[in-house]
Amino acid sequence: MTAPLRVVRYCASRRWTAGSLKPSAAWLAPGELRELELFRDPQRRQQWLQGRRLAKETLAALAGATSLAQIEILTRDAQGRGLAPQVQVQGRPSRWRLTLSHSTRGVLAAVVDRDRWQVGADLTDAADRSEHFRQLWFTPAEQAWLNAAPTVxxxxxxxxxxxxxxACNQGEPWTPRAIELQFNPATSPQCHYHGRPLLGLQGSVQTIDGQTAAVVYLPGPGDRSPAGQSVAAELCL
Known part of the structure; x- marks a missing residue:
């Protein structure tokens, strides 16, 4: 049976009772145990552990791993700087690409075929944001779209x-205004990333466990699907 190309899973933190998820060589690779030591805050450590557990359980089913310790997921380089998740299975680069997002309530993981897709996921609490926040991080056109239902x-x-x-970054800094979504009632939404139109981008936005969850996909180098799809052919808002 052919493995699915895209898998998305969410797991609420309440699955694990407080402090029940312990770091251990029984399920974490040596590099992961070293990476965990970079985090001192107990809550952040638990979020890291929960994300690793969910990701490893998902990848094990796809990659045919017999032990979670055979899967290594690193998100820090030798200097401790953040990286997109680097996945190895039994010491070899995996065919699967992973993205993770943590919150105080749970963890969201998305896994795709590396040759077919790039992927990004995020969890956001639907909290009230100030007008200053919206002016700082969103373009004028985006702010106009937000005004119809600011919180949501x-x-x-x-x-x-x-x-x-x-899904897109190649080491450039996080600059929210450089990611511009344009909403037109007569057409599908469009997206530009640092001024470059994103063709073939697909995605969904939904409410999970009281949070807003977004997952987006961008065709990878091995994708043979038709080019030029609108950014929001599958963007559900």
């Missing part, structure tokens, strides 16, 4: 920008 749409748009950045 701000969470949706912020989560989308985070997810698009994860």
């Amino acid at each position: 749409r701000t969470a949706q748009l912020w989560s989308l920008k985070e997810a698009i950045y994860k």
Whole structure:
């Protein structure tokens, strides 16, 4: 049976009772145990552990790993700087690309075929944001779109920008205004990333466990699907 090309899973933090998820060589690779030591805050450590557990369980089913410790996921370089998740299975680069997002309530993981897709995911609390926040991080056109439902749409748009950045970035800094979504009632929404139109971008936005969750996909180098699809052919808002 052919493995699915895209898998998205969410797991609420309440699955694990407080402090029940312990770091151990039984399920974490040596590099992961070293990476965990970079985090001192207990809550951040638990979020990291929850993300690794969910991602490894998802990848194990796809990659045929017999032990979670056979899968290594690193998100820091030798200097401790953040990286897109680097996945190895039994010491070899995996065919699967991973993205993770953590919150105080849970973890969201998306896995895709590396040759077919780039992927980004984000979880955002639908909290009230100030007008200053919207003016600082959104373009004037985006702000006009937000005004119809500021709380809900701000969470949706912020989560989308985070997810698009994860799918597209090649080391450039996080600059929310450089990711511009344009909404026109007569056409599908369009997206530009640092001035470059994103063709073939697909995505969804939904509410999960009281949070806004966005997942986006961009065709990878091995994708043979028709080019030129609108950014929002599958963008659900």
